Amino acid sequence: MGEGISLKEFRQALDLIIEASVEENGGSRIMVEDEVNNVELLHNLMKKARNGSHSSDILVQCDGFIHEWESSGRISAAVQQLIALLNRPHVRSALVAAHDISNGRYSPELPPVPFEVDDDDGIAVKIVKLVKKANTSNGIGVTIKKDSKGRVVISRVLKDSIAEKSGCIQEGDRILEVNSLNVQKMDPTDIALLLTDMECGSVSLKMHPADPPTTMATLSNIHLRALSDYDSSSDRSHPCTESGVSFSRGDIIELLMCGDDYWWQGRRIGRGAFAGTNAIANGECRDSVGLFPSETLMLKRRSGGTIGKRRDMDGLGTIKSLSSKGSRDFDETLPYESVCRLSPTSFAHIRPILLIGAPSAGRNELKRRLMTLYPKRFSSTVPHTTRTQREKEANGVQYHFVSRSRMEEMISKGEMMEFGEFKGNLYGTALSAVHLAATKGMPLLTPHPLALKTLRSPSFIPFIIFIRPPSKKDFINSRSAASLSRGRPFSENEIDSIMEQSQAIEKAHAAYFDAEILNSDIECALSDLIRILDSVDSIPSWVPLSWATREDR
Numbered sequence: 001m002g003e004g005i006s007l008k009e010f011r012q013a014l015d016l017i018i019e020a021s022v023e024e025n026g027g028s029r030i031m032v033e034d035e036v037n038n039v040e041l042l043h044n045l046m047k048k049a050r051n052g053s054h055s056s057d058i059l060v061q062c063d064g065f066i067h068e069w070e071s072s073g074r075i076s077a078a079v080q081q082l083i084a085l086l087n088r089p090h091v092r093s094a095l096v097a098a099h100d101i102s103n104g105r106y107s108p109e110l111p112p113v114p115f116e117v118d119d120d121d122g123i124a125v126k127i128v129k130l131v132k133k134a135n136t137s138n139g140i141g142v143t144i145k146k147d148s149k150g151r152v153v154i155s156r157v158l159k160d161s162i163a164e165k166s167g168c169i170q171e172g173d174r175i176l177e178v179n180s181l182n183v184q185k186m187d188p189t190d191i192a193l194l195l196t197d198m199e200c201g202s203v204s205l206k207m208h209p210a211d212p213p214t215t216m217a218t219l220s221n222i223h224l225r226a227l228s229d230y231d232s233s234s235d236r237s238h239p240c241t242e243s244g245v246s247f248s249r250g251d252i253i254e255l256l257m258c259g260d261d262y263w264w265q266g267r268r269i270g271r272g273a274f275a276g277t278n279a280i281a282n283g284e285c286r287d288s289v290g291l292f293p294s295e296t297l298m299l300k301r302r303s304g305g306t307i308g309k310r311r312d313m314d315g316l317g318t319i320k321s322l323s324s325k326g327s328r329d330f331d332e333t334l335p336y337e338s339v340c341r342l343s344p345t346s347f348a349h350i351r352p353i354l355l356i357g358a359p360s361a362g363r364n365e366l367k368r369r370l371m372t373l374y375p376k377r378f379s380s381t382v383p384h385t386t387r388t389q390r391e392k393e394a395n396g397v398q399y400h401f402v403s404r405s406r407m408e409e410m411i412s413k414g415e416m417m418e419f420g421e422f423k424g425n426l427y428g429t430a431l432s433a434v435h436l437a438a439t440k441g442m443p444l445l446t447p448h449p450l451a452l453k454t455l456r457s458p459s460f461i462p463f464i465i466f467i468r469p470p471s472k473k474d475f476i477n478s479r480s481a482a483s484l485s486r487g488r489p490f491s492e493n494e495i496d497s498i499m500e501q502s503q504a505i506e507k508a509h510a511a512y513f514d515a516e517i518l519n520s521d522i523e524c525a526l527s528d529l530i531r532i533l534d535s536v537d538s539i540p541s542w543v544p545l546s547w548a549t550r551e552d553r
């Protein structure tokens with residue numbers, strides 16, 4: 001029916017429709033030769049209805065054609081069938097759909113933006129009416145400011161907002177009236193209130209269009225990991241708190257616009273290594289798009305710098321430096337880390353699993369159980385020690401037995417992941433032992449949190465799991481003496497200390513946790529851990545961008 005269908009193809013299509021109808025209903029067919037003219041007439045009508053005509057025109061043409069045929073007095077069986085077909089609702093819908101598609105009409109038609117000349121000022125203005133969905137609490141999704149000449153202009157159009165979807169509002173548009181109220185001398189804060197307080201869910205804006213028209217450069221596939229917490233509702237210099245994005249350390253944010261030096265646009269997509277995949281329900285919810293401080297603003301605030309209530313700048317600000325920096329695997333001074341999603345097959349070696357938590361949170365208990373359940377799947381490191389080898393011990397099995405001077409040399413050269421002294425002997429785990437373990441299975445490590453500084457690097461590509469102790473009450477209930485490998489119950493002081501240390505570890509390192517386990521009931525904790533480890537093996541996960549660009553990863 002569209003531009004490209006020839007008369008021959010059209011006739012074949014009709015033949016097929018009629019054939020199908022005959023098969024369905026019985027009876028005879030055959031479009032006789034003298035009816036070919038009628039087919040040609042139908043084809044021409046379809047062609048006429050093609051460009052620019054409205055969807056309903058095709059049905060008017062269709063009805064006109066039927067009427068013409070019926071009143072011609074020559075209604076053969078074939079024509080009757082054709083008329084019956086053209087009267088069927090689904091055939092008529094198919095005609096409308098084909099007509100719309102051939103005209104490239106895929107979405108609802110919106111009325112054109114009315115432009116008119118303002119009688120008072122003699123300038124061209126556009127009038128835009130926006131209607132808010134009943135159940136949304138946000139405004140229309142713009143921020144406004146006074147420009148250098150003191151005129152009120154749109155400074156930002158938020159991604160995915162009503163304003164952006166309308167396609168009628170641009171950055172730089174000058175606001176003249178809101179709901180017929182002249183706002184040219186009003187303060188932007190008061191105008192913002194008018195825009196949020198949309199009577200009957202709609203707002204009408206009279207604006208002087210930006211000149212030249214502005215476009216919004218939207219980013220795609222740029223993601224950040226928040227390395228600090230941010231609460232937009234308590235940020236007094238936020239340009240539009242209703243559209244603020246808040247986040248906690250470790251949240252993954254989809255960055256959509258960063259043309260503004262101080263305020264970026266994006267949405268929080270979840271938390272941890274599997275954010276946005278629904279693999280592990282970890283704060284999974286796709287928040288709406290909003291504004292949050294750029295890296296520049298975060299750093300400025302940290303260094304004590306102040307900014308005015310609003311300031312707008314152009315240019316693709318700091319994201320370039322953010323994403324192109326080399327190794328930033330453990331830079332605690334930065335507010336964000338650029339991340340990308342890598343599939344398990346993109347890593348050159350098996351990722352070590354780091355179980356991080358307070359002493360007695362249960363890291364070794366979980367490790368022991370995993371090693372017993374799957375001895376071939378997991379591996380562990382063999383530590384170094386300077387103590388004397390005992391009779392039943394073999395070098396390289398229980399320990400690597402080395403001299404004190406050799407171990408001190410390894411420590412001074414930075415070859416140890418961690419080390420300590422006990423009863424006059426040095427003990428520790430060498431970084432080479434982690435690499436060796438990764439050749440034998442998935443290494444399960446329970447290092448001190450300080451070792452994260454060394455281990456969170458592209459040469460180890462670790463997956464970090466926080467083992468969280470339950471509430472004090474659940475801790476007491478779950479750790480009955482019978483369940484403890486240590487044989488004696490925890491004292492009240494010991495439990496308090498575990499809770500405190502756990503909070504301190506979380507505060508210092510939460511940004512780098514890929515996942516977390518609540519270790520209350522040991523069986524539940526174990527099955528949660530297995531589920532996460534299965535995902536590490538099968539699902540793409542967020543890692544620092546610098547890991548993806550390293551050739552030796």
Ligand SMILES: Nc1ncnc2c1ncn2[C@@H]1O[C@H](COP(=O)(O)OP(=O)(O)OP(=O)(O)O)[C@@H](O)[C@H]1O
Pocket residue numbers: 357358359360361362363364365366446478479480483484485486487519520521522523525
């Ligand atoms: N969910 C649990 N239910 C009952 N007992 C547990 C649970 N988790 C751990 N335990 C017991 O608590 C004690 C401490 O656990 P574990 O040794 O695994 O701690 P850890 O985090 O490895 O700390 P550390 O380095 O001090 O050993 C052990 O006796 C262990 O059997």
